[in-house]
Amino acid sequence: MMRFRQYFAIAFVVLLARGGIAAEQPLPQSIILASTTSVENSGLLAHILPAFTRETGITVHVLAQGTGQALETATRDDADLVLVHDPEAEQKFITAGDGIDRHQIAWNDFIVVGPRSDPAHISGTHDAVAALTAIASTKAPFVSRGDKSGTDALEHRLWRLAGIDPVAAGGGSWYRDIGGGMGAALNTAQAMNAYTISDRGTWLSFGNKGDLAVLVEGDPRLVNRYDVILLNPAKHPVPKQALAKRFAQWLLSPEGQAAIGAYKVDGEQLFHPSATAPR
Amino acid sequence: MVSLSATAIAAVVGLPCGAGLAICRFPGRRALILLANACLGLPPVVVGLGLYLILSRSGPLGGLALLFTPGAMVIAQALLATPIVTALTHRAVEEPWQDYGGALRVDGASRLRSIGMLLAIARRSVVTAVLAGFGRTISEVGAVLIVGGNIAGYTRIMTTAIVLKTSEGDLGLALGLGCILIGISVAVSACAFVLWERR
Numbered sequence: 464m465m466r467f468r469q470y471f472a473i474a475f476v477v478l479l480a481r482g483g484i485a486a487e488q489p490l491p492q493s494i495i496l497a498s499t500t501s502v503e504n505s506g507l508l509a510h511i512l513p514a515f516t517r518e519t520g521i522t523v524h525v526l527a528q529g530t531g532q533a534l535e536t537a538t539r540d541d542a543d544l545v546l547v548h549d550p551e552a553e554q555k556f557i558t559a560g561d562g563i564d565r566h567q568i569a570w571n572d573f574i575v576v577g578p579r580s581d582p583a584h585i586s587g588t589h590d591a592v593a594a595l596t597a598i599a600s601t602k603a604p605f606v607s608r609g610d611k612s613g614t615d616a617l618e619h620r621l622w623r624l625a626g627i628d629p630v631a632a633g634g635g636s637w638y639r640d641i642g643g644g645m646g647a648a649l650n651t652a653q654a655m656n657a658y659t660i661s662d663r664g665t666w667l668s669f670g671n672k673g674d675l676a677v678l679v680e681g682d683p684r685l686v687n688r689y690d691v692i693l694l695n696p697a698k699h700p701v702p703k704q705a706l707a708k709r710f711a712q713w714l715l716s717p718e719g720q721a722a723i724g725a726y727k728v729d730g731e732q733l734f735h736p737s738a739t740a741p742r
Numbered sequence: 743m744v745s746l747s748a749t750a751i752a753a754v755v756g757l758p759c760g761a762g763l764a765i766c767r768f769p770g771r772r773a774l775i776l777l778a779n780a781c782l783g784l785p786p787v788v789v790g791l792g793l794y795l796i797l798s799r800s801g802p803l804g805g806l807a808l809l810f811t812p813g814a815m816v817i818a819q820a821l822l823a824t825p826i827v828t829a830l831t832h833r834a835v836e837e838p839w840q841d842y843g844g845a846l847r848v849d850g851a852s853r854l855r856s857i858g859m860l861l862a863i864a865r866r867s868v869v870t871a872v873l874a875g876f877g878r879t880i881s882e883v884g885a886v887l888i889v890g891g892n893i894a895g896y897t898r899i900m901t902t903a904i905v906l907k908t909s910e911g912d913l914g915l916a917l918g919l920g921c922i923l924i925g926i927s928v929a930v931s932a933c934a935f936v937l938w939e940r941r
Binding site (some may be wrong): 495500504509527538540643644647648650669671672700 | 769795798799800801804809810864891892893896897906909910911912914
C-alpha cells in the first residue's frame with residue numbers, strides 16, 4: 464500500500480513539474496504574426512524567418528489562418544501584425560481604424576486548376592471570368608473555399624464580374640463550398656475531379672495533385688498581392704509594436720526581399736518581391 | 743507533453759472529485775454527478791472557442807497572455823479530460839464504498855483517508871479512468887488548434903501537425919505521424935496497464 468501511494472505521489476509531482484515548464488510564457492522577444500495559410504503552407508515563412516531571427520533575436524510565431532480570420536484575430540488584439548492578401552478586407556480593416564502602415568511585401572498570382580479531362584473546356588484561356596462562366600454553364604464540379612480567406616474573396620469577386628451567383632445557380636449540386644483551407648480545397652478537388660482556384664504558392668508546394676493541372680493563368684485579375692499591416696496604436700494596446708515594426712521593415716528591406724525572391728520549390732519561384740509588382 | 747500535463751491535472755482534480763462524489767453526501771451532489779457525466783461528451787471545438795474568447799487579449803483573462811501558448815492548450819485539454827476522469831472514478835469508487843464504507847467509518851478513518859483507501863482498492867478502474875482521460879487529450883485536435891494556433895515549434899503538436907500535413911497534400915508524412923501518435927498512445931496505455939496490473 465505504501466509503495467503504491469509513493470508511486471502515485473512521485474508520478475504526479477513529476478508530471479506537474481513538467482506541466483509547469485510547458486506552461487511557461489513565450490520568450491520575451493517574440494511576436495505573433497497572423498497570416499494566411501498560403502504563406503505558411505507554401506513554406507515561405509519557414510524559409511525566411513530563420514534569417515530574421517538570427518539577425519534580430521526576435522522569434523516570429525506564425526498563425527496560419529485565412530485572411531478574414533487573421534484580421535479578426537488582430538482586431539481582438541491577439542496578434543501583433545498581419546500578413547494577408549485580400550485588398551478589400553484590408554481596406555476595411557484600415558478604414559475601421561484597426562490597421563496602419565500597409566505595405567505590399569510580395570506578390571504572385573492565382574490560378575484556376577481542374578481535372579485534365581477539363582469538361583468545361585477552359586484550358587489555355589487567359590480569361591478567368593470566362594472560365595468560371597463556362598464551368599457554371601456546364602455545371603462541372605467546382606470547389607469553393609467558403610472560409611472568407613483572401614482566395615475565397617477573389618473567387619467571389621470573379622463570380623460577381625461574371626454576373627453569376629453560384630449558390631443560386633446550382634447550390635450543392637456542382638458548386639461545393641467546403642469551408643476549409645487551400646490545402647483542404649485542393650485535396651477535395653483532387654478527390655472529386657473538380658475545378659478550384661488556388662494561389663500559386665500553395666499549388667506549387669502541394670503534394671497531392673493527382674490528376675489536377677493548371678488550366679487558366681495570366682489574367683491580370685488573378686494578381687495576388689501580399690500586404691503586411693501593423694496595428695493602430697490609437698485603437699489597440701500594441702505592447703510589441705516596436706518588434707512588429709522591425710519585422711515589417713525587414714520584410715521590405717533588400718535582405719527580406721531577397722529572401723522572399725530566393726524561395727523556390729522544385730526550381731520554381733513561388734513569390735516575387737514587391738519591387739517587381741505590377742501596379 | 744501537453745497531453746501528459748493535461749492528463750495529470752485532470753487526474754489530480756478528477757480523482758478526488760470523483761471519489762468525493764461517491765462517498766460524501768451534500769446538497770447539489772447529484773447535480774454535480776450529472777454535470778460530470780453530461781460533460782463526457784463536451785465538444786472540443788466548443789471548449790476551444792469558449793477558452794479562446796476568455797483568454798483573448800480583449801477577453802476577461804487576456805492579461806494572462808496565455809492565448810497561443812502551450813499553457814492554453816494544457817488548460818483546454820484538462821477541461822476536456824477532467825469530467826471523464828471524475829465520472830469514471832465516481833463509478834469505480836461507488837461500489838467499494840458500499841462494500842467497505844461501513845468498515846472504514848468504524849475504523850474512524852477520515853473522509854480524506856477514505857478517499858485514498860478507496861482509490862487504492864479500485865485502482866484498476868481508476869487507472870482506466872485516467873487512461874480514458876489521456877486518450878481524450880492525446881487524440882484531441884479541435885480545441886488545441888483554436889487556443890494553441892498550431893505555431894511551428896511552439897504550439898504544434900502531433901494532431902495539429904497531422905492536420906497541417908494533410909492540408910499540404912503530404913499524405914505520406916501525415917500518415918507516418920499518425921502511426922507514431924498511435925504508437926505513443928498504445929505504448930503509454932500498455933505501460934500503465936502492465937505497471938498496475940502486476941500489483
